[in-house]
Amino acid sequence: MTAAVLILEDGRTFAGEAYGATGATVGEIVFNTGMTGYQETLTDPSYHRQIVVMTAPHIGNTGVNDEDSESARIWVAGYVVRDPARLASSWRSRRALDDDLVAQGIVGISGIDTRALTRHLRERGVMRAGIFSGDALHVAAGGRRSDDELRASVLAAPAMQGADLAGEVSTKAAYVVDALAPDGSTLAEPVAVVAALDLGIKAMTPQRLAERGIRVHVLPSRSTIEDVLACTPDGVFFSNGPGDPAAATHEVELLRKVLDRKIPFFGICYGNQILGRALGYGTYKLAYGHRGVNQPVVDRATGKVEITAHNHGFAVDVPLEGASVAPYDGGRYGRVVVSHVDLNDDVVEGLAALDLPAFSVQYHPEAAAGPHDAAYLFDRFLELMQGAGATPDLPTTKGADA
Missing domain, CATH: 3.50.30.20 (Carbamoyl-phosphate synthase small subunit, N-terminal domain)
Known part of the structure; x- marks a missing residue:
């Protein structure tokens, strides 16, 4: 040995x-x-x-x-x-x-x-x-x-704080994951089209979208708003990825351009942190993070507790109770609520904009090898793109900023 x-x-x-x-x-x-x-x-x-x-x-x-x-x-x-x-x-x-x-x-x-x-x-x-x-x-x-x-x-090794790493793991060229029919065959006409920014995307994420009849254009992390719009998307997705969200200035600015156009948005993990920063909130480093497949999270819209998969060392700093006005640019993006909370330590695990078609979660609904409690979030995203009003019906009265 x-x-x-x-x-x-x-x-x-x-x-x-x-x-x-x-x-x-x-x-x-x-x-x-x-x-x-x-x-x-x-x-x-x-x-x-x-x-x-x-x-x-x-x-x-x-x-x-x-x-x-x-x-x-x-x-x-x-x-x-x-x-x-x-x-x-x-x-x-x-x-x-x-x-x-x-x-x-x-x-x-x-x-x-x-x-x-x-x-x-x-x-x-x-x-x-x-x-x-x-x-x-x-x-x-x-x-x-x-x-x-x-x-x-x-x-002598660099610290994780301040590290901008998405470009090191992202795809170098755009590619398409075709929409799938229930029998697994390719759909000629997808039910929706998503532009997915690859910040370190896991293969299962576009697969879960494709299974719902969605065609996914996976784009490099340095893509521009013109690259996104060229996909004629019904929605935009930001993936998980490594690094400090405070260093992701390009991704934050790109997301603001998406929000300005009111294109439906869904973010996972790093994408959740990017949404938080785009809205004007801060992020901070957790002492030892959440990494595993056994984290209990409550969906405040339903009261349901999900066992979820996590991999994050940073979190978004948003008031837990009631609605707050997103701080960026004098409240330009309206009200925001915390949609999901970790029951172990009260860390913010999801955000929902009340005046924009945008939401995100900190954990992994695409989780492989599991658990699969949160897979419904992909359905929620599809409903949002189809105009079914997917901003979750969350309580906003306690501490609400009217």
Whole structure:
């Protein structure tokens, strides 16, 4: 076994064994509480420049297949697991997870106390970290590099705050995902057309739209309003993605041009944060974020509690109770309410504009491998585009700004 070391920017170290490729990697270290769906996690572009710790103890049990990836590559900067599976056991498996990690140069570590590491991150907050193994762990003379040397490499890594990363993960060229009929065949005439800005989009998102008869034009993150309008869209969608929404000035300005034209809008995750900033609200970094498939969220329009999939380290700062007037440009976009709230910590999980056809959620209704409680939001978007009035009927009296 090849020795590996994980070192956090505050100096705490964990010794283990190399898992995946050997070498060195640095990034923001975060933990994911999902008990399933590791392939989707690894290939989610929102994890760009992040080292992911899996809290589930056994990883790799079902191997890797060719159907479940959310993009064409693994995006995590590094991977931390306790016990890698020695044998993949699934009829859908095509290869071992370790083989994919090696082939794509993903440096990982196994055999460490991931429970203790997760508790540390919950108490201290997410931070930068590095994984070092093989030649990267040793000096030329053969001795092990000191913890101070390794930590210096970690401290030299850029922080996530202020990072504008969507352009690094977005598609380089526009493409179309055709609308689908109920039997899975292509619809010649879609029920609606959506221009989807790829800020790190997961493959399942345009798939969920297509399943509802919607043709989706997926556009690069640096697209202009002219590019959007050239699709003659019935609606505009902004996807999930990595980075600090405070640095996404291009995307915010583009969305304001969409809102000015009153084109129906739906945003997920990073798209929710972009909507918040376009409306004039602030965003802030969470201590350790929400990452997993088990977050309880209440839909205030229905009172229904959904178990939802999350992957975000930033949140929108909006008054929780009643309606507030969006601060941008003297209230230009009218009133806004918080439509969804996380029941664990009261973090804003959704926004709905009352005077514009626009809404968003912080979590992932397209979730694969699940849960699927929030899939109705794609239906809500279609209703909005079809003029069925999809601004949710939310309570606005308590603390309302009339």
